[in-house]
Amino acid sequence: MAIRERLSGNEAVAIAMKQINPDVVAAFPITPSTEIPQYFSNYVADGVVDAEFVAVESEHSAMSACVGAQAAGGRAMTATSANGLGLMWEVLYIAACSRLPIVMGVVNRTMSGPLNIHNDHSDSMGARDSGWIQFYCENNQEAYDNMLMANRIGEHPDVMLPVMVCQDGFITSHAIENIELVEDDKIKDFVGEYNPEMYLLNSEKPISMGPLDLQGHTFEHKRQQAQGMINAKKVVNEVSEEFYKLTGRKYELFEEYMTEDAEAVAVILNSTAGTAKYVVNQLRAQGKKVGLIKPRLYRPFPVDEMVEVLSKFKAVAVLDKADSFNAAGGPLYTDVTSALYSKGVFSPKVINYIYGIGGRDVKADDIEIVYNKILDIAATGKVDSVYNYLGVRE
Amino acid sequence: MAYNLKQAAKKPERFTGGHRMCAGCGAPVVVRQILRALNPEDHLVAGCSTGCLEVSSFLYPYTSWEDSFIHNAFENVGSTIAGAEAAYVALKNKGKIKGETKFIAFGGDGGTYDIGLQALSGAMERGHDMLYVCYDNGAYMNTGIQRSSATPKYANTTTSPAGEVIPGKSQSRKDLTEVMANHHIPYVAQTAAIGNMKDLYEKAEKALYTKGPTFLNVIAPCPRGWQYNTPDLMDINKLAVETCFWPLYEVIDGKYVVNYKPKNKKPVSEFLKAQGRFKHMFKAGNEHMIEDVQKEVDKRWEALLKLAGEA
Numbered sequence: 001m002a003i004r005e006r007l008s009g010n011e012a013v014a015i016a017m018k019q020i021n022p023d024v025v026a027a028f029p030i031t032p033s034t035e036i037p038q039y040f041s042n043y044v045a046d047g048v049v050d051a052e053f054v055a056v057e058s059e060h061s062a063m064s065a066c067v068g069a070q071a072a073g074g075r076a077m078t079a080t081s082a083n084g085l086g087l088m089w090e091v092l093y094i095a096a097c098s099r100l101p102i103v104m105g106v107v108n109r110t111m112s113g114p115l116n117i118h119n120d121h122s123d124s125m126g127a128r129d130s131g132w133i134q135f136y137c138e139n140n141q142e143a144y145d146n147m148l149m150a151n152r153i154g155e156h157p158d159v160m161l162p163v164m165v166c167q168d169g170f171i172t173s174h175a176i177e178n179i180e181l182v183e184d185d186k187i188k189d190f191v192g193e194y195n196p197e198m199y200l201l202n203s204e205k206p207i208s209m210g211p212l213d214l215q216g217h218t219f220e221h222k223r224q225q226a227q228g229m230i231n232a233k234k235v236v237n238e239v240s241e242e243f244y245k246l247t248g249r250k251y252e253l254f255e256e257y258m259t260e261d262a263e264a265v266a267v268i269l270n271s272t273a274g275t276a277k278y279v280v281n282q283l284r285a286q287g288k289k290v291g292l293i294k295p296r297l298y299r300p301f302p303v304d305e306m307v308e309v310l311s312k313f314k315a316v317a318v319l320d321k322a323d324s325f326n327a328a329g330g331p332l333y334t335d336v337t338s339a340l341y342s343k344g345v346f347s348p349k350v351i352n353y354i355y356g357i358g359g360r361d362v363k364a365d366d367i368e369i370v371y372n373k374i375l376d377i378a379a380t381g382k383v384d385s386v387y388n389y390l391g392v393r394e
Numbered sequence: 395m396a397y398n399l400k401q402a403a404k405k406p407e408r409f410t411g412g413h414r415m416c417a418g419c420g421a422p423v424v425v426r427q428i429l430r431a432l433n434p435e436d437h438l439v440a441g442c443s444t445g446c447l448e449v450s451s452f453l454y455p456y457t458s459w460e461d462s463f464i465h466n467a468f469e470n471v472g473s474t475i476a477g478a479e480a481a482y483v484a485l486k487n488k489g490k491i492k493g494e495t496k497f498i499a500f501g502g503d504g505g506t507y508d509i510g511l512q513a514l515s516g517a518m519e520r521g522h523d524m525l526y527v528c529y530d531n532g533a534y535m536n537t538g539i540q541r542s543s544a545t546p547k548y549a550n551t552t553t554s555p556a557g558e559v560i561p562g563k564s565q566s567r568k569d570l571t572e573v574m575a576n577h578h579i580p581y582v583a584q585t586a587a588i589g590n591m592k593d594l595y596e597k598a599e600k601a602l603y604t605k606g607p608t609f610l611n612v613i614a615p616c617p618r619g620w621q622y623n624t625p626d627l628m629d630i631n632k633l634a635v636e637t638c639f640w641p642l643y644e645v646i647d648g649k650y651v652v653n654y655k656p657k658n659k660k661p662v663s664e665f666l667k668a669q670g671r672f673k674h675m676f677k678a679g680n681e682h683m684i685e686d687v688q689k690e691v692d693k694r695w696e697a698l699l700k701l702a703g704e705a
Contacts, residue, residue, distance in 0.1 A: 057516030061473035068477025203437035210465035
């Protein structure tokens, strides 16, 4: 019988980690993800988990210790935000290339500078090409559920990649919502034992990891790594299906909301998708054909599925809570438009809004501006501006 | 059992030949001897920071490491091995791992005194059961002899060149062994591969089989950076010790023991003149440089004797 609770997003992630019961958690405090290692160190102090908690002296060491622990043959997990993720940067790439399925809760926060502890996606968006699988979560339930699925996906022999589960700092990390938890024993069975094929602590079969690779081999190793990412989509679907059978909660690569007959659709990650659903409901009540796409799996990017759906619409607005500073558009916009182009689909007009930078509040009224704009584009077929900012004073 | 080089050398080789370290390099000598101090039945997880030792001993698809080995990046061998040790504790508690595994992190002076100091300090403070070995060759040799905080004063390096105005490195060396001793960990030692390498072997053995975090600082001359003839390696090690440039000592639970006091302490100029990197110090008019270095060596040696209660 599932357990009904009221939890913050951070606590939901910490409880998922408790249920997964990894071997090592190495973490460093940074707002707004600090609560995750706090909760977890309590579980360690109270003896309710078997993990070693390594209170490292930096996020660089957090990720380095996770690499050491996972390479040694354990399950390693951590959590961070913003500059903490920035400090991990070089080791993120090494973790992915070493094919170590570490799992990390990312509580999205603005990358400095300026210093700002509030939410946008500039941290994890910068890491989108580091070789990690990335999930984005609208609410606490999704953060919890995706954490529970992350090990199974990352550890799959066809994948062998680390996984980030991203949620919005403060908005979901600190807000308390109703949540449905899965029983401990069911999670234990679902996640299963971690028995890697090769690991440092295997004295019968020693292994050297992290070579100097050079021109003769690096390309092949990177190609294999890329294949893991290509394979991940299928594995995500399989594990999500299994999770659905376990919990009744269905997860696709992205969520479609009111898209069946929609003409104007917004593509939005994380908590703002919740606000957008409210706006869609209101506009639908006025007879307007609007809908929402909420990507869940961002890396790998589900090009085929996304293009198939988007091709039905007349106008699309992609909302980015991170700027790319490329004078062209945000990261999600660039991915969506290049996906369409690469599949030869030119039918929907696609525009971009950069919004909510530095935790700027995004209200229903703001989202309505976006829908009115794309409804207008859907009606006229005319686009006056592709790269736009929403809710900024200028 | 008393140390015997012949016996020690009979132990199975754990760091095999065929690696690409330079002839006359101190580092592989140090690594081999330290690995000899392991009980043959114990498994080893060794780590290495990016540097000469790493790029020369594990060039895909070849490895010199008979045990398990991991290289992560330049500045994080301390935290990488700490993570592996933490996993060992967890897996051992779960009954998933049998037998003993020891953990050694190797770093050059660049990866230890400088860029890796934070990860080293953190790993030692947290009390991981691991040994950190710094092979100190006194500069960033892998990238082409750039100065580090371990580079001796006046040394000519590619980023502290002996020029017309500035005569090599302007600053004295960081005393990392002291920094580590002040972490109040169970065992810290400074050693060198000299003679029959008894000092190095015994300190490695002590460090490996003392529970908790331990640290060895080992001088490891570099023929390219120090500019000496490759067969002179062992002589240079000896001169470093005989001049008290590199004293052999250990700190056991806070207690200082000086392991070797030269009967006739040689002038530091003998150590300096054997190396091309100090050549400019021997030009007429530069005598004050040698005096300056001698003063610093004497000061540190006296301070060490005082700590050991011998002065």
